[in-house]
Structures are given as structure tokens and as C-alpha cells.
Amino acid sequence: xxxxxxxxDSVGAVATPRQFRLRLLSGFRLEFGEVVLHPSPGCQRLxxxxxxxxxxxxxxxAGVLWPDVSEEHAHGSLRTTIWRLxxxxxxxxxxxxxxxxxxxxxxxxxxxxxxxxxxxxxxxxVVTREDLELSGxxxxxxxxxxxxxxxxxxxxxxxxxxxxxxESLSRRLLRERRAxxxxxxxxxxxxxxxxxxxxxxxxxxxxxxxxNVVEALRHYEVVxxxxxxxxxxxxxxxxxxxxxxxxxxxxxxHPHGTR
Numbered sequence: 001x002x003x004x005x006x007x008x009d010s011v012g013a014v015a016t017p018r019q020f021r022l023r024l025l026s027g028f029r030l031e032f033g034e035v036v037l038h039p040s041p042g043c044q045r046l047x048x049x050x051x052x053x054x055x056x057x058x059x060x061x062a063g064v065l066w067p068d069v070s071e072e073h074a075h076g077s078l079r080t081t082i083w084r085l086x087x088x089x090x091x092x093x094x095x096x097x098x099x100x101x102x103x104x105x106x107x108x109x110x111x112x113x114x115x116x117x118x119x120x121x122x123x124x125x126v127v128t129r130e131d132l133e134l135s136g137x138x139x140x141x142x143x144x145x146x147x148x149x150x151x152x153x154x155x156x157x158x159x160x161x162x163x164x165x166x167e168s169l170s171r172r173l174l175r176e177r178r179a180x181x182x183x184x185x186x187x188x189x190x191x192x193x194x195x196x197x198x199x200x201x202x203x204x205x206x207x208x209x210x211x212n213v214v215e216a217l218r219h220y221e222v223v224x225x226x227x228x229x230x231x232x233x234x235x236x237x238x239x240x241x242x243x244x245x246x247x248x249x250x251x252x253x254h255p256h257g258t259r
Contacts, residue, residue, distance in 0.1 A: 020092060020106040022051050025113070026140030032089065039088055042081045046100075047092065048143060051108045052154050055101040064150055110142065110158065117165035120172075127172055132181055137162050137169075137188070163189050163196065170202040179209040194226065197236055204242055213250045217243065 019033040028044050030037040039047070045065050050056060058078060065081075066074035082100070085092055094101045102108070117137060119125055131137075142155040166189035173182035186202035193199060200223045207216035220235070220243045227233050234240075 020089070020103070021109075022047060022102070022106055023109045024048055024051060024143050025109050027144060037089065040081075040084060042077065043085050043088065045148070046078075046081050046085065047102070048146075049150065050093075050100060050102045051106075052110060052142075052150075055099050057099050061100065064148075113137065114158070114161065117161045120165040120168050125168075125172065127169065127176070131169060132184075137165055159192060163192050163199065166192070167198055167202050170206065174202075174205055174209055177209075179206050182206040182209070195230065197223075197239060200235075201239055201242065204239070204246075208242075208246050213246050216246060 019031075021031040023029040023031070028048060030039060030044075030047065042065075046061065049061065049065060058075065062071070062074035062078045066077045069077070082093070082095065086095075091103055092106060094103050116131070120127075120131065142158050143151050166185050170182045170185035170189065173179075173185060183203065183206035186199060186206055189199035190196070190203060200219070203219055204216045207213070207219065220239070223239070224235055227235055
């Protein structure tokens, strides 16, 4: 039997649960085929928490999602939210006596990004064409405008995972002598965190692999000035040594010819 999706006050079309897509990057968005759904704020928070954390107990959900009310009130609010979601789109949730989760048929962008990033961190990972589409490792901030404690924590965790994955991708591409693609990944990592030295090290390594010592030196100077202005520190010895070694082997042509 098909799934009946209801608006807040109206009945929608019948379709299959395979069409649910939940997006949390760049904002909450729930899609059902071609239709964008608009569940209540409480329902959004329940769906978002389950999308990020997987299975959760009723006690945890009540405490996290309704932290400012009594335990009895929080459990009552959770029961009401579950009831609303079941009326709104019954096949979104797997509901047990003590635990809840999203239905396995629901596609979630955060889960897809996390799986991809973790795969790139594996030592035996093989770079695919999809990995070179770097927007797939960005996709926007997790639930911008939400300031729940659990959202702030997961937002930072996901940001760090993306950065590590991009740096890992850059180093792997460099080992495969694909310097231009390695540079793209490194620059994306630096864009996500401009004050992280490991990302800048990947940028310098890619420039040097292409023989672009002047480009590497220019980037190093930007990093040195930025670190001094914003952090009051100099680049690490490792970064400085990388550039010093490159400059020792660099012999630019004399502007007036060889003397």
C-alpha cells in the first residue's frame, strides 16, 4: 500500500517511501519526490537529530530536544511530535517501544557526505571521479541558524571531517602525480579553515610538485602575514623548512642573461 503524505492541514499525493530525501546542509529541507514538505519545527528537530545520530532512545530525545521543561512534559512533547509525523508522513520513522530512527529508505545528505569523507580517510581508498567534484565534500554548513548544543557540536565535527578528507584527498592525488587536482582539494580545505597549517602545507606541496616555486613562495608569504596578523605567531618550522628547501634548489634565470 502506498504512503499518504499530508500537509499540516491537507492531504497530499500517494507515493513510495523511496522518494524521501532529507537535506540538512545549507538548511533543513525535506523532499518527497518533486514535492518539498514543511513539517513543524518540532518535527524538523526530531528528524534532524535522528538523521545525524541514527538510533536514539526516547529518553535521550526528550531530554535533548526539550531541555527546558520537566521530564514528563518533554516525554509528552515527544509523543505529540511522533504522532504528528506519523500523520504527516507515516513511513519516515522506524518506531520501537524505547527507540526511534529514520526509516532506512530515507536518503540523508549528511550521511552521504560522512560516508564519502570517511572512505577518503582510509589508507586503501581509491580516488573516484566523484571525489574530484569537491562541492560534494562541502555542501554548505549543517543547519545554519540552529543553535541547539547538539547542532553546534555536530556542525564542528562535520567541518573537521570535511577538512581532514580534503587534505587526505590532496595528499593522495599528489602521490599519484595529479598535482593540479591535488591543489584544488588543498585550496578547498584552506577555504574551510584559513588558519589550519596542514591545509596550507598541502597547497605548498602541490605548487612545488608542479615546479611553481614562485606560486608557493607567494602563498607562503600570505600565510606568514595572516598568521602574524590574526594569531600573532609565525608559521611552524616544518612549513618554513619546506619553503627553505625549495628555495635552495630554485635557480631563477638572471634578467639580463647568464653572467
